[in-house]
Amino acid sequence: MSFRFRLWVFLVGAAGFAVLFAVACFGLPAFGSGHHPYGVRAVRASLNHHTANVIASVNFDLRAFDTLGEETILFAAVLGAVVLLRQTQDERRKTPEPAVVHPRVRRFALLTLPLALLVGLYVIAHGQISPGGGFQGGVVTATALHLLYVASDYRALERVRPLTVYEIGEAAGEAAYVVTGFAAVLAGSAFLANVLPFGTLATLSSGGTVPLLNAAIGLEVASGVVVLLARFLDQAVEIEEPGEDEESGDPREIEKPRESQGPGKPRESEEPRGCGRPKESEGPEASGASRDDDNRDDKRE
Amino acid sequence: MSTSDGWLAAALVPLLALGPVLWRIAHGPAKDRLVGQNLVSLLAGLALLLAAQGFGRPSYTDVALVVSVLGPTGTLIYARFLDVLPDSRLVKWTALIGVPATVLPLCVATGPGRAMAKLLLVGALLIAGSVVTSARGGDGGTTA
């Protein structure tokens, strides 16, 4: 289908969708004035179970089955990424070069790393009291770990991040969630029922099984995101196909005009100037790949 | 115009400043993009702190805390991949002027205690993050 015909088909569809959605919007209650019976029941049920953060209660107690599905989606995506981003036979794994980091950046990163991990764990732990929870804390912890990559280089990160441990951690998080659900069945109640004592409101031990499920999700998300980012980093930094090696030292790379970058070796960054209007033909992206450390290192060998 | 509205009006200032920053990121030259991204996390942190006070919910400062941690981290990681960490006096001075100008009145308003400690921590992180990521001589965080 030509571009013009495809655009016409889309515009027809978009017009229909717009009319449909506008009619629906004017059918909705005015912004801020709707009535929420489900929300009121959820708040009452959450307070009965002494869970201060009602959203955590909805996620891990009232609709825990949804969160089981959500957690498994992340688990499946990480498993999928492990399968899809695997190193195939015709690819070699190259050890990344040690990059020298500016002392100021290194100090900041090494200082912020423990603090960021602390913040992540705090957000997980206080999931059922203050805003936050297993998922948010898990992602913050995982992102914080990559400060080490910023502080030094990829090899340092690999040393401190044995992937098998994180893969097992992720599977353990998923299994812990399901086993907690089974435990409720063994205890004679329903699957994923909140059978533990609820403790007092707004304390670390309040909410019965909510903190347990919260911790399981935190473990699974943190290790899952680490494995996910690790797979992408491996592809971007380490794994090389046979065809890639010769051309990265390719003399014919068109050098973009160097922009002065301060005392360091001038570093050019490629960027087409104009903002891409849909019709405007995009200026040819600079053929010279953005110079990154391993390309430069190939030159040096 | 109760005091909470006052704080919310104050939160409006960094929020409105985000508009031109978006324009810079979307249309500006390459160097400005990372400056813009750096500025965004700073302004968002300030807006969140003021809004937390405006809504009377100290627990919202957790969001500002995570912004102050993730913002600079993100900037440094992007800089590592784009190999450009532009020095920008704009970011540095916004941080050195803006953060104390918001955190100190907030500390006065909240009074001593755990909440003030968290506010100071967020302020310190915002300043440190902005200064480090926008000082001179840091091209891509890696020197040859």
Place this chain on the structure above:
Amino acid sequence: MDTARLLPLVVAAPLLGAAVLAATGRWLPRLASDLLGCAFAAATAASALLVLFRAGHPGPGAYPVEWVGGWRPVGGSGVGIVLVGDPLGAGLAALVSLLVVAVLLYSWRYFDEPPRHHTGSFPALILVFQAGMCGFAITGDLFNAFVFFELMGVAAYALTGFRVEEPKPLQGALAFGVVNSLGAYATLLGITLLYARTGELGLAQIGRKLDTAGPDGLVLAAFVLVTTGLLVKAAAVPFHFWLPDAHAVAPTPVCMLLSGVMVELGVYGVARVYWTVFAGPGGLAHPAFTRALLVLGVLTALLGAAMCWQQRHLKRLLAFSTVSHTGLFLIGVAVLTPEGVSGTALYVLGHAGVKAALFACTGVLLDRYATVDEHELFGRARGLPVVGALFAVGGLALCGLPPFGSGLGKAVTEEAAGHTAGWLPALYVLVSAVTGGAVLRAGLRIFAGAGRRPRDQEGEPETTGEEVPETGQRLGRIPAPLVAVPAALLTASLAIGAIPAVASAVGRAGALFTDTGGYRRTVLDGRAAATPALPPPHWQTTGVLLGLLSTGLAIALAALAVRHPARTGRPALLAPVRRLQSGHIGDYVAWLAAGTALLTVLTVPGIR
């Protein structure tokens, strides 16, 4: 109510299996991980069948209902998620589980190269796929259905793109991922509209709240948006473009699951959402739903059959056959009668076994000759008489030959459709004949080398079948599971058609499925739904005659095509339709948007 406790386990057991496999996948030998995968899949199948048999017998409640976490509703409204083990839902969950067991057995020594140091990843993904499909089949909560819809999707995208060494699987998996995700987001917009209007998320609760007020634009918009996502999964025209691309490239065991049951779950979703939420006075009027689904069903059936006839890539041929059968299922659902639903359910049961068996045979060809191209394979498979016989039996069953399950399903569905529009049985016969004929034609050419060798026609770019065998090197001797599994699937399909008890159970399931008030009373108030007395579906003379007619027509078409390949090859007038299947993601997304507008236009009169 003991089996009610089993309902969440049908979903949780495969997840536990997947977690165990993922954790120990690095160290387990290949055999151990396959064994573990089959064990967990079989355990799930057993629990699903247990729930199904318990749901079959009229106990205190017509079927088990389980509120997860013990959050039973108080006074008709609750906060928890409900899982409903009604015969149709539990039956689909059992079908999914049994197919997964068959697929895991089929891929026992089939894959040479899951990631070398992670043998557990393929079975783990299959188990997650099973959990997603079983969850979608038995859930009674709309947002929970969206979550399992996405879970199915994510597992299917990863499985479709499993062979990353080749270019085609990646493009097919990406198109599959983008289009299905966009459909899921449209569904979520619809769910949000329903939540804003009714303040509920359960199917029964939303339906009951909708009926307190008259239908209006918001209800129509919610119906269109929710049904769009489900129709994308069901591959109805114009949302069907992703299916042939995904099937042509997915590994054979995954194709068996995709075509066997995942696409049919989209049709089940459309029927379930309509009958529980929109069938009441406050929802969408019956004629509007019938008109919309009938138009889409007929378009899908005809386009699927036309494209199926022109394919030379066996997997794409079978994929378009699935598209055309989805059209027939949609027509069965569109007539909105208990006979229509039970006929469609029988047709789905029969079709699943037959289509999976055909894909299994195609897998054998792929591994023996490294190609699934009809022209390349001309006369080369004479050395595989057993596989040839299975392929031929599968083709005949696809045409609706009695006493196969697909034959019975077609007979009952076309008879139910006949009451709505007189010409529909003729459409059923024509579409079955063309798709069955295409399969028989391919079988005759490949296994018997009958007629003249088809020459390659220039002009239209098309996907030819050269592939890399999925078992690493070409198979010398065909291992037992590669033949035993299709044979078992075909006998199962035969049993569904031959044993009257199955038909009567499905008839009862159809009656319960279409009883909106009964569903709401059973789920919300715990009172048993009265099981209406309906004559169970059974073989009737007209059904048998039409079945034989379509089979005869198919055989005639196949013979004609084999003897005169040039003339019956590719009619020129269908060339523009072929060009629409362009493999370009932008096209597919544009057609998805256009489909939403089409669905709106078709259902609008339902409101005023």
Place this chain on the structure above:
Amino acid sequence: MTVLPYLVAGWIFLIGVYGLVTSRNLIHAVGCLAVTQSSTYVLLLAVGYRNGGTAPVFSDAPTDSRVVDPVVQALALTDIVVGATVTALLLALVLQLRKRHGTVDPDALSELKG
């Protein structure tokens, strides 16, 4: 103001789909899919808002204060996870597709036709 949030959600959905249809780079297309999905968050939370309500987190607010709807927030949370994981998986596919096809321009992909 009564309808603006809903219309903004609709606009974001349409502009995201427009980006998908006219994209010439598959990485850009996956980014547009992420934009399309953010429209569902906006609609979900706009539907759940109550004038003068505060967050249903009672660690620092009285338990009888007027709160916004917690259920939509739980749904939005689940949705954000779904968005992140689907984006990651599709990017993995694009990355490998670039390796095998040598291009990420959908117009240049001609494997599956007819």
Place this chain on the structure above:
Amino acid sequence: MTDVLIVVALLLVAGAATAAVLNRDPVRQALVLSFLGLALALLFTFLQAPDVALSQLAVGSAVTPLMILLTVRKVRRRSGNDHGADEPAGRER
């Protein structure tokens, strides 16, 4: 006053989404998506949803743009040899 904040945040989010779509270069789009993530986090906080703001912050403005940049870097690293295939030639059909 809260409504003013919500309206400004909504306009920011709409503008960021439009910019993210109209910027055809993935690197620039990644950064605009990072901005969109933060703008959404602000909007969710004004809509009294700090939990959702936290997760959108973590995912939308840190993880997703990072993955896009990693993919771009892998794609760009190979683009040394085949100039034609990778550049959208901008030809109009």
